[in-house]
Structure formats: C-alpha cells, structure tokens
C-alpha cells in the first residue's frame with residue numbers, strides 16, 4: 001500500500017524516468033544530451049530554490065493573513081489586480097520560483113485570479129525582460145506587446161478564476177498524513193463513518209478524517225473502512 005501510494009504521488013517523476021529509459025535504449029546520443037540539460041536545470045534549481053523557500057517562509061511568518069486577504073483576496077478587486085501585476089513584474093528569478101510563493105499566498109487568502117496574474121506577469125512581462133526586449137526589438141514592439149499581454153492576462157485570469165476553485169489548489173497543511181480521503185471521489189454514502197466512527201465523520205455530503213492517534217488506530221477497522229468505500233476514496237498508509 002505504501003509503495004503504491006508513493007508511486008501515485010510521484011507519477012510524473014516516474015513517467016519522466018521511463019521516457020529517459022526509452023530514449024536511452026533507442027537514441028543514446030539524445031539521451032545523453034537530455035541528461036546533460038536536466039543536470040544543468042537541476043543544478044540551477046538547487047542554487048535558487050533554497051533562497052526562494054527562505055524568502056517564502058519569511059513572508060509567511062511576517063505578513064499577516066488579513067493583510068494578504070485585504071490586498072490580494074477576492075475583495076481586493078482592482079487594487080488586488082494592480083498589486084498582482086506589480087509583484088509579478090518586479091520579481092526576479094525563473095518562473096518555477098514563483099510556485100512556492102503562490103501556494104503560500106493562496107493559503108493566506110490570495111484569490112486564484114490574483115495568483116494567475118502574478119504567475120503570468122512573472123513569466124512574460126518582468127521589468128528586466130521588458131528592458132532587454134526594448135533594446136533588441138525596439139520600444140514600439142515592447143509597448144504594444146506589453147499592452148496586449150496585460151489585456152490577455154486580465155481576460156485569462158478572469159476565466160481561470162471561474163474554472164479553478166480554491167479546493168483545487170493543494171494545501172499540505174490540510175492533508176492528514178496517514179489517512180486521506182479523495183473529496184472529489186467521495187459520494188457521501190457514510191459507510192466509512194458507520195464502519196469506523198472514531199476516525200471518520202461526515203461534514204455535509206463529504207467524509208472527513210477526525211483527529212486521531214496513529215498509535216491507537218485499529219488497523220482492522222481502518223482496512224475495513226477502506227474496503228467498504230464503494231468508490232475507493234480512502235487511502236491509508238498506516
């Protein structure tokens with residue numbers, strides 16, 4: 001169970017390894033180049049990511065939740081949009097550095113729309129990028145592309161906000177390690193609660209995991225609850 005869960009959690013990584021394996025069998029030269037390129041990016045990430053994690057942790061610690069909600073939350077409207085453009089545009093570093101920060105901002109109440117704006121402007125309208133664009137392609141090209149890109153970001157962020165829900169963003173703090181319920185799959189039949197009410201509870205139409213002590217969990221009852229779930233929504237590595 002543990003190995004299957006670990007494999008599921010790292011599905012993308014396993015797929016990448018398989019692709020590398022296939023390429024190295026059929027096109028060894030290409031595989032060598034791919035490994036070289038990957039090593040370059042991994043090295044770059046290892047240098048950048050620790051700094052990003054420290055900065056994200058400091059922001060998480062110092063900036064209060066109500067401030068983030070007020071400035072970047074759903075109610076921030078136009079002010080939040082402008083601030084998101086500014087944050088994305090003045091940022092530095094590769095786009096993958098923006099993801100840990102986005103998770104932290106979302107956890108503290110930033111809206112999906114503003115996160116899309118931050119990520120998009122970080123990726124395509126950063127100020128250093130605009131300066132070098134103006135130098136190579138001319139100011140007119142840069143200004144027109146900037147205006148059109150900003151309009152596109154406003155439209156796409158609005159659409160993304162309609163499609164992506166807050167619960168679609170993983171929030172590690174909410175995940176109970178050991179026993180998990182796939183909320184999307186759960187049909188609310190409450191069989192798990194009837195089987196093991198000390199660990200499972202219903203909240204509305206979904207099952208939740210109560211606070212439990214790993215040492216006192218009855219494995220037989222837990223396995224029974226996992227088995228009775230008709231949609232296999234419960235996962236446990238206890």
Ligand code: SF4
Pocket residue numbers: 181185186187188189190191192193206207228229230231232233234
């Ligand atoms: S048994 Fe499965 S589907 Fe039914 S409430 Fe529990 S988790 Fe949801």
